[in-house]
Amino acid sequence: AQSVTQLDSQVPVFEEAPVELRCNYSSSVSVYLFWYVQYPNQGLQLLLKYLSGSTLVKGINGFEAEFNKSQTSFHLRKPSVHISDTAEYFCAVIKETSGSRLTFGEGTQLTVNP
Amino acid sequence: GAVVSQHPSRVICKSGTSVKIECRSLDFQATTMFWYRQFPKQSLMLMATSNEGSKATYEQGVEKDKFLINHASLTLSTLTVTSAHPEDSSFYICSARPGVAGHIQYFGAGTRLSVL
Numbered sequence: 001a002q003s004v005t006q007l008d009s010q011v012p013v014f015e016e017a018p019v020e021l022r023c024n025y026s027s028s029v030s031v032y033l034f035w036y037v038q039y040p041n042q043g044l045q046l047l048l049k050y051l052s053g054s055t056l057v058k059g060i061n062g063f064e065a066e067f068n069k070s071q072t073s074f075h076l077r078k079p080s081v082h083i084s085d086t087a088e089y090f091c092a093v094i095k096e097t098s099g100s101r102l103t104f105g106e107g108t109q110l111t112v113n114p
Numbered sequence: 115g116a117v118v119s120q121h122p123s124r125v126i127c128k129s130g131t132s133v134k135i136e137c138r139s140l141d142f143q144a145t146t147m148f149w150y151r152q153f154p155k156q157s158l159m160l161m162a163t164s165n166e167g168s169k170a171t172y173e174q175g176v177e178k179d180k181f182l183i184n185h186a187s188l189t190l191s192t193l194t195v196t197s198a199h200p201e202d203s204s205f206y207i208c209s210a211r212p213g214v215a216g217h218i219q220y221f222g223a224g225t226r227l228s229v230l
Binding site for chain 1: 118146149156157158160179202205207209211217218219220221222223224226
């Protein structure tokens with residue numbers, strides 16, 4: 001069963017528009033949640049993480065995400081995107097019972113157009 | 115801080131040859147390193163987890179004799195693709211986890227393997 005679902009495979013937006021990339025997870029145990037960004041032909045860079053505490057987490061490059069336990073979601077948001085935000089974004093989860101085993105969603109390609 | 119170096123970034127080889135990919139944590143000790151494979155336009159699939167000084171744990175469906183993993187020190191893990199074939203062509207990415215109880219993985223820049 002898929003543990004992490006990214007609902008949109010592609011999200012095109014115009015520069016300076018707000019964006020939300022959706023992520024839902026399924027788990028019966030506690031989870032740790034992550035968003036990573038991947039630029040073409042590169043590895044992954046950590047944008048932000050939720051381990052515990054405040055459900056609204058702020059990351060690099062102006063991104064933020066909110067952990068919603070009741071809706072099992074961890075959507076990524078940015079109020080105003082730049083051309084340079086064009087990249088692939090991956091939501092990932094570590095289940096408390098799985099050690100450090102990261103499970104990734106399918107990815108969302110964000111394309112910011114001028 | 116937390117830099118992971120992966121080398122080479124790109125390799126082209128003939129079918130039947132072996133290729134070694136290195137993953138180094140430059141400014142921290144990595145008790146655990148992970149190897150992923152990524153096909154075009156797809157997500158990352160975990161291949162194996164390697165702990166320093168012990169045998170790697172492979173995911174189901176990954177051939178351990180095909181993908182040899184060595185984690186001889188706290189800063190270096192290697193993945194050797196033995197007798198590579200065109201179907202092994204892919205993007206391979208490593209990650210490293212500092213310490214024992216941390217949940218954050220830092221990723222290398224990846225290696226593009228093309229087998230002719």
